[in-house]
Amino acid sequence: MTVPYEHLREDFKILQQHVNDEPLVYLDNAATTQKPEAVLKALETYYHTSNANVHRGVHTLAERATTQYEGAREKVRRFINAPSTAEVLFTRGTTTSLNWVARSLGDLIIEEGDEIVISFMEHHSNIIPWQQLAKRKGAKLKYIELTDDGKLDMDDAREKITEQTKIVSLVHVSNVLGVVNPIRELTDYVHDKGGVMVVDGAQAVPHMPVDVQALDADFYAFSGHKMMAPTGIGVLYGKRKWLEKMEPLEFGGEMIDFVELQDSTWKELPWKFEAGTPNIAGAIGLGAAIDYLENIGMREIMDHEQNLVAYLMPKLEEIEGLTLFGPKKASDRTGVIAFNIDGVHPHDVATAMDMEGVAVRAGHHCAQPLMNYLNQPATARASFYLYNTVADADKFVDALKATKEFFIHGLD
Structure with a gap:
């Protein structure tokens, strides 16, 4: 379908405002995305008509809430092509x-001396849990190197992943470099070595088609708020063979089957892992966001972002003193562009661009090992999404040039 991207902005009231007397250009989508009216309306309708706890009641509102909540799980299953809703767990987000x-x-599976492999491009959420596991179990945590253009070094990956490697956990798309990793190729190699493949899909699921069966990963995690859903809702897909063996981490109502005085048993999947009252509204909002995305088409969204990157890169490369991080080729990345201006701190860049109405992020982006690897204390980052346009890209470039001019030459 031909998507009128210039009109999508009308679905997002928050974008129809001025910041510092300038029309808002929101380019912080890797941190969180804006919510269309359809998602906000779904939340409002739930609270106005169906607010009740799920699974526990037989009255009308409880049945409505349960139908909508479990309906959202089915939408997620279909969206990522999971084999069964039993393998779709609702969580608070990718970190959880x-x-x-x-x-x-x-x-369950790590023992002393085993190896866990991640990469230098991981978000803290995909570093610290494995650090802690390695400490608990006396395992070895290894990092895959990167190539000069910010891609995963596949030769080093094949060297680091050995028969002693029990778990490999990698980002599908980097939240700094924008690079798209070859997950299926990596998964095949990990499985050949007898390991388990875990994927951080927070920056992939909102921006491209994701088929967990085609990827064959054992686990795949992502967050709702990065794909226009509410905050506080996320998904963990896991293969049934592992979820059946794993123990839940939270205990209480909802996840139990029978409770006796000295022991208890758990419900079947997926509810075994979902203790307590879940984020019902968040799940319903996630379902509405999926409806919105599917109406546009994930392939179309990916193409739109890559077209924006292809349009932007030549303009950015012409700016003297601008350093870009990650692959230069649009087909190798998403709409995440990390950069620095020589002699200007990234926080100053972000502050100055905000005065132009352009919202970008500055800092280490929860990727301090990557910053150290790049020998950078921080970077600025612009991240594009489906409601961004060529006009937004032009405004970004203009604001970047104005920022550089101000800090290099001042007000002369």
């Missing part, structure tokens, strides 16, 4: 999902 895997699966 990865912690669940590291704690439950990790404690």
Whole structure:
């Protein structure tokens, strides 16, 4: 379909405002995305018509809430092509999902001397849980190197992943470099060595088609708020063979089957892992966000972002003193562009661009090992999404040039 991207902005009231007397250009989508009216309306409708706890009641509102909540799970299953809703767990987000895997699966299969492999481009959420697991179990944590253009070094990956490697956990798309990693190729190699493949998909699922069966990963985690859903809702997909073996990490209502005085048994999947009252509204909002994305098409969204990157890169490369991080080729990345201006601190860059109405992020982006690897204390980062346009890209370039001019030459 031909998507009128210039009109999508009308679905997002928050984008129809001025910041510092300038029309808002929101380019902080890797941190969190804005919510369309359809998602906000779904939340409002739930609270106005169906607010009740799920699974426990037989009255009308409880049945409505349960139908909508479990309906959202089915939408997620279809969206990522999971084999069964039993393999789709609702969590608070990618961080929670990865912690669940590291704690439950990790404690199940990791022994002293085993290896866990990640990479230098990982988000802290895909580093710290594995650090803690390695400490608990006396395992060895290894890091895959990167190539000069910011891609995963596949030769080093094949060297680091050995028969002693029990778990490999890698980002599908880097939140700094924008690089898209060859997950299926890596998964095949990990499985050949007898290991388990875990994928941080927070920056992939909102921006491209994701088929967990095609990827064959054992676990795949992502967050709702990065794909126009509410905050506080996320997903962990896991293969049934592992989820059946793993123990839940939270205990209480909802996840139990029978409770006796000295012992208890758990419900079947997926509810075994979902203790307490879940984020019902968040799940319903996630379902509405999936409807919105599917109406556009994930392939179309990916192409739109890559077209924006292809349009931007030549303009950015012409700016003297601008350093870009990650692959230069649009087909190798998403709409995440990390950069620095020589002699200007990234926080100053972000502050100056905000005065132009352009929202970008500055800092280590929860990727301090990557910053150290790049020999950078921080970077600025612009991240594009489906509601961004060529006009936004032009405004970004203009604001960047104005920022550089101000800090280099001042007000002369």
